[in-house]
Amino acid sequence: MPTLDQPKTSSTISSHSMQKEGAPLRRKARISYRAALGEALAQEMRRDPTIVIMGEDIAGGMGAPGQQDTWGGAFGVTKGLLGEFGRDRVMDTPLQESAIIGAAIGAASNGLRPVAELMFNNFIGVCMDQLLNQAPKFRYMFGGKLSTPVTIRTVYGAGIRVAAQHSSAYHSILTHIPGLKVVMPSSPFDAKGLLIASIRDDDPVIFFEHIGLFDKEGEVPEEPYTIPLGEANVVREGTDVTIVAFGRMVDLSIAAANSLQTQGISCTVIDPRTTSPLDEETILESVADTGRLVVVDEGNPRCSIATDIAALVAAKAFDALRAPVQMVTAPHCHVPFAPVLEDAYLPNPEKIETAVRSIVRAARA
Amino acid sequence: MPSEIYGLVIPKYGMVMTEGVIAKWHLDEGDIVNEGDELVDIETEKVANVYESPHAGVLRRKLVPEGRSVPIGSLFGVISAPNAEDAEIDAYINAFESSASSVTATSAGGTSAAVVDIPGGYIRFLKLGDDPAPAAVLVHGFGADLNNWLLNQGSVAESRSAYAIDLPGHGGSMKNPKIATIDEMATALLRFLDAKNLQSMHLVGHSLGGGVAARIAIEKPGLVKSLTLIAAVGLGREINFPFIKGLIEIDRRKDMRNLLETLFHDPALFSRDMTMGVLNAKRIDGAMTCLKSIAESCFAGGEQTRVLRSELVQLPMPIQVIWGQSDRIIPPEHAANLPKSIRVHLLEKAGHMVHMEKAAEVNKLISHFIAAN
Numbered sequence: 001m002p003t004l005d006q007p008k009t010s011s012t013i014s015s016h017s018m019q020k021e022g023a024p025l026r027r028k029a030r031i032s033y034r035a036a037l038g039e040a041l042a043q044e045m046r047r048d049p050t051i052v053i054m055g056e057d058i059a060g061g062m063g064a065p066g067q068q069d070t071w072g073g074a075f076g077v078t079k080g081l082l083g084e085f086g087r088d089r090v091m092d093t094p095l096q097e098s099a100i101i102g103a104a105i106g107a108a109s110n111g112l113r114p115v116a117e118l119m120f121n122n123f124i125g126v127c128m129d130q131l132l133n134q135a136p137k138f139r140y141m142f143g144g145k146l147s148t149p150v151t152i153r154t155v156y157g158a159g160i161r162v163a164a165q166h167s168s169a170y171h172s173i174l175t176h177i178p179g180l181k182v183v184m185p186s187s188p189f190d191a192k193g194l195l196i197a198s199i200r201d202d203d204p205v206i207f208f209e210h211i212g213l214f215d216k217e218g219e220v221p222e223e224p225y226t227i228p229l230g231e232a233n234v235v236r237e238g239t240d241v242t243i244v245a246f247g248r249m250v251d252l253s254i255a256a257a258n259s260l261q262t263q264g265i266s267c268t269v270i271d272p273r274t275t276s277p278l279d280e281e282t283i284l285e286s287v288a289d290t291g292r293l294v295v296v297d298e299g300n301p302r303c304s305i306a307t308d309i310a311a312l313v314a315a316k317a318f319d320a321l322r323a324p325v326q327m328v329t330a331p332h333c334h335v336p337f338a339p340v341l342e343d344a345y346l347p348n349p350e351k352i353e354t355a356v357r358s359i360v361r362a363a364r365a
Numbered sequence: 366m367p368s369e370i371y372g373l374v375i376p377k378y379g380m381v382m383t384e385g386v387i388a389k390w391h392l393d394e395g396d397i398v399n400e401g402d403e404l405v406d407i408e409t410e411k412v413a414n415v416y417e418s419p420h421a422g423v424l425r426r427k428l429v430p431e432g433r434s435v436p437i438g439s440l441f442g443v444i445s446a447p448n449a450e451d452a453e454i455d456a457y458i459n460a461f462e463s464s465a466s467s468v469t470a471t472s473a474g475g476t477s478a479a480v481v482d483i484p485g486g487y488i489r490f491l492k493l494g495d496d497p498a499p500a501a502v503l504v505h506g507f508g509a510d511l512n513n514w515l516l517n518q519g520s521v522a523e524s525r526s527a528y529a530i531d532l533p534g535h536g537g538s539m540k541n542p543k544i545a546t547i548d549e550m551a552t553a554l555l556r557f558l559d560a561k562n563l564q565s566m567h568l569v570g571h572s573l574g575g576g577v578a579a580r581i582a583i584e585k586p587g588l589v590k591s592l593t594l595i596a597a598v599g600l601g602r603e604i605n606f607p608f609i610k611g612l613i614e615i616d617r618r619k620d621m622r623n624l625l626e627t628l629f630h631d632p633a634l635f636s637r638d639m640t641m642g643v644l645n646a647k648r649i650d651g652a653m654t655c656l657k658s659i660a661e662s663c664f665a666g667g668e669q670t671r672v673l674r675s676e677l678v679q680l681p682m683p684i685q686v687i688w689g690q691s692d693r694i695i696p697p698e699h700a701a702n703l704p705k706s707i708r709v710h711l712l713e714k715a716g717h718m719v720h721m722e723k724a725a726e727v728n729k730l731i732s733h734f735i736a737a738n
Contacts, residue, residue: 028477223649223650224650225645226650228616233641261386262433
């Protein structure tokens with residue numbers, strides 16, 4: 001596995017160790033997505049001693065005397081946790097994803113509540129037995145006697161020039177598997193509330209953090225809070241078109257909707273926040289109002305969450321549709337390394353606008 | 366002598382507003398405008414509000430078309446005396462635009478809530494303005510938080526510091542279910558006033574916060590220069606208990622939205638953001654326990670447990686009562702039969718959230734009342 005340059009980490013994270021239990025944090029109201037995730041982990045670890053975290057370089061980097069706790073995972077999310085919680089609860093693992101996920105699942109089925117970090121979702125291939133045939137089936141196969149309260153945090157998405165093996169968006173593959181929950185926060189507020197809800201959930205949760213969102217800032221309450229898994233966020237309300245978007249695609253869709261507003265086209269933007277469970281009701285109700293649907297997703301298009309939502313609406317809201325469903329996704333190919341091709345690969349506000357305009361025109365003609 | 370020319374700028378509602386959409390113009394260029402006339406509807410992600418003209422004159426320019434979003438502090442229209450020349454108007458706009466970047470940067474600058482320790486916990490507050498005049502303290506109602514004053518706090522803060530606080534168990538304040546009665550919340554707020562070294566202030570309270578404000582005035586009349594009670598508890602027994610129960614029990618966005626519409630005369634003013642604000646606040650650790658505990662203490666058996674009427678009428682400081690005539694949470698009849706010394710304002714076409722629905726009118730009532738006292 002190639003190493004990345006150590007990314008910038010936010011200084012707000014290092015304040016973890018200074019917080020006393022139960023005391024309110026005193027930090028600025030707006031923090032980054034990265035800091036929101038770190039705060040969620042720290043607050044949950046203070047609340048529940050059975051929570052342990054494990055992953056590659058999440059503590060301080062393997063065998064680096066004198067430099068402990070300088071790294072905090074590849075993206076700096078766990079920085080500061082080793083100092084507060086120690087090596088028994090913050091575990092650096094060997095560079096072996098099947099072992100990380102396997103150990104976390106085993107620990108979860110034996111009384112701990114682990115949060116494991118999978119550095120890139122591209123590495124999910126080597127732990128697929130654990131995620132396909134083990135963890136999601138325990139509750140089912142053992143007659144409800146066993147739960148597996150594990151959260152697997154992983155990084156996905158393109159746009160930062162790290163090529164095909166570190167840039168994919170494989171949330172649809174995991175969404176396919178019954179028994180897994182799949183979470184995709186699009187903002188710092190959602191990142192914290194959804195991560196706390198995921199940790200407290202008694203089923204295995206795969207938590208997708210977008211590589212391009214770590215520095216995004218937003219208002220985040222200081223106290224711990226939850227967002228229910230399976231509740232969509234209606235980010236923006238409009239009357240002409242429903243845009244359903246996931247993860248980083250939410251911001252791009254809002255940009256497109258704002259631009260379309262000035263052209264007289266009013267869009268609802270729905271962020272389902274979790275692909276499994278999926279808040280079907282919110283999507284269907286919105287399409288019943290607008291009659292038009294555009295799904296925006298960064299994953300490849302075949303057998304994907306985008307086709308899934310399109311099928312849902314075609315099956316359950318066909319009468320409401322006034323125009324064909326549009327999908328704005330990556331093409332059916334890998335993330336290119338050439339910057340100009342990587343940019344062309346990704347959805348962007350212009351592509352979303354074009355898709356929206358195509359069905360508004362079609363419907364008005 | 367140059368003619369009178371007034372610029373209309375996008376106001377900032379609440380802490381996080383950075384932009385506003387001109388949703389609708391109510392007048393055309395060339396129309397005569399009276400002070401207080403409805404000029405435009407301004408929408409933000411938090412709230413939609415009618416912007417009333419701060420000046421009389423002629424509407425000379427509509428600079429932002431309907432549907433366009435512009436940053437707070439932007440010039441969106443110009444009003445002038447009828448005799449102003451077009452060239453003067455253009456010169457005014459050019460002069461505004463050349464200085465606009467600094468104006469926008471200042472007004473968009475960081476106002477954010479802070480937290481202060483008090484004995485036994487902590488209180489979140491938002492302070493706007495810092496005139497040395499005695500401060501105003503705004504206290505929200507059950508299940509709400511300091512953002513409830515987003516259309517009012519800026520107006521109050523024009524002449525003094527205005528503090529909006531989160532009651533215990535609410536927003537970003539301490540979550541201690543043992544602080545549940547009006548008296549216990551008043552004690553916590555007195556500790557907040559002490560921590561901020563506020564020794565003389567004007568209190569403004571809405572709903573449950575009105576009861577808490579009244580209780581503070583009763584306990585420490587020397588601190589309170591004036592008391593504004595908006596659709597307040599403490600003046601009668603009745604309360605819409607199914608609403609209180611719903612606020613606690615409902616966790617679905619759609620059901621919550623339907624419930625919260627009860628707060629308004631005109632539910633169209635109601636935004637998705639308010640629904641999410643209430644749900645998000647309930648999802649903070651400990652908040653639900655506190656809300657239940659407060660409801661059990663303050664509204665046991667489905668009615669108000671603490672009626673402060675007899676103590677209120679004996680208070681030395683000036684008191685005004687503001688109520689929306691269509692209030693479906695606490696009946697406006699609770700404002701009846703008060704002594705003449707208490708001024709009562711019943712506003713038409715307004716529900717329980719009268720300070721949002723009739724923000725301009727309520728702001729004027731508060732400002733004039735505070736200024737006179």
